[in-house]
Amino acid sequence: MIRVVLPPHLRVLARTEREIELELPVEATQRAVIDALEERFPSLRGTIRDPATMRRRPFVRFFGCGEDLSHDDPDDPLPPAIIEGREPYLVVGAMAGG
């Protein structure tokens, strides 16, 4: 079970709580988490990844276990603490602007 924390704007859009629990049918990678998130909340499609390129939007970041996972390969396994549900996987709206 993966615990996913969404930023406020996406919580409103998905009409859900701050933290979501996802069961993944496949290996726990970042791509699998976002795929499962979009499957459960179709209104989030296109908001985290560009639907044309499937790349992370520039001002969206992925954090976990105190690390920035945004630049990791989306098909790499997630850290064990996230896979085991001890740490959440954070989707964050990046600091931007002045």
Add this chain to the structure above:
Amino acid sequence: MSKVRVLVGTRKGAFVITSDGTRRDWSVSGPHFGGWEVYHLKGSPADPDRLYASQSSSWFGQVVQRSDDGGETWQPVGNEFAYSGVPGTHQWYDGTPHPWEFARVWHLEPSLDDPDTAYAGVEDAALFRTTDAGRSWQELAGLRTQCSGHSWQPGAGGMCLHTILLDPGGKGRMYAAISAAGAFRSDDGGESWRPINRGLRSPQLPDEDAEVGHCVHRIAGHPGRPELLFMQKHWDVMRSDDGGESWREVSGDLPSDFGFPIEVHAHEPETVYVVPIKSDSEHYPPEGRLRVYRSRTGGGEWEPLAEGLPQQNCYVNVLRDAMAVDALESCGVYFGTTGGQVYASSDAGDTWSAIVRDLPAVLSLEVQTLR
């Protein structure tokens, strides 16, 4: 009794402002989609409770929302705008080829007779259509492929398709306008297109009479005279009497012919409204005095309308989609400013009052007259 519903898109959300037909007391609902830019929202002429809204942000991209109850509740619908086929390139600012990249929806234009059909004008400039109430969007690619899309180059505001005008004649005629590309017409419901820029002159272009490349800011018309069109260009206010086949300048005695919105009186096809702005870099009213200008002669002769509007130290702008009229017997005129005020006139522009102040910067404004 009649009602009026004003749909306001701002930098930080949407607002729905309503009044009965007297237009004296206004009720403000919102912000809807707080924190998101709402470039445009508009109601279906065929079902006034069906609204479409374009919600976007630099963080989370484009969302399209639909309401089936006049803006009380909303649901996200389809937000995938995939260019048709291999989209190729347009020109970038430095003249190099640049791939077409979807950025956002600037304008939503519901069909005149089918609430499930609507058109979306997007950046990078293209036209999309939904026929399933927003669940999916398909590009009408003829506009890009038949009108030299590969040569279009963005202006300072981006390369956006901002104006969609549907001819009520029922024969499939429609118009689109694109910043730094020009005006275009289809006579078959959007399948095929051609430029309609004859008569436009832009000294900012190497060929000032070029077929494409003109920075059209907005086009407006009147359903009772579909061949008559008015245009606010980057500079110049223009008029066409032949459905865009040719244009002539009608800036006349305006204090500045730069501006963004242009609108036509609901009952008088030759009565036109513009908001002169000082220049293409000084985006505020001349002399710090906010004035709407009205022509009752289809352009050429203009009168300032200032009663109730700030006449000193006013340096707001009025954006291209931020002016509209209602269809009550005494035509109401409305506009929103980048300072967050929404002004209304219930006497065709003779007098004005702010129906709300201090909203986020207004990006767009539409009016529905509800019977």
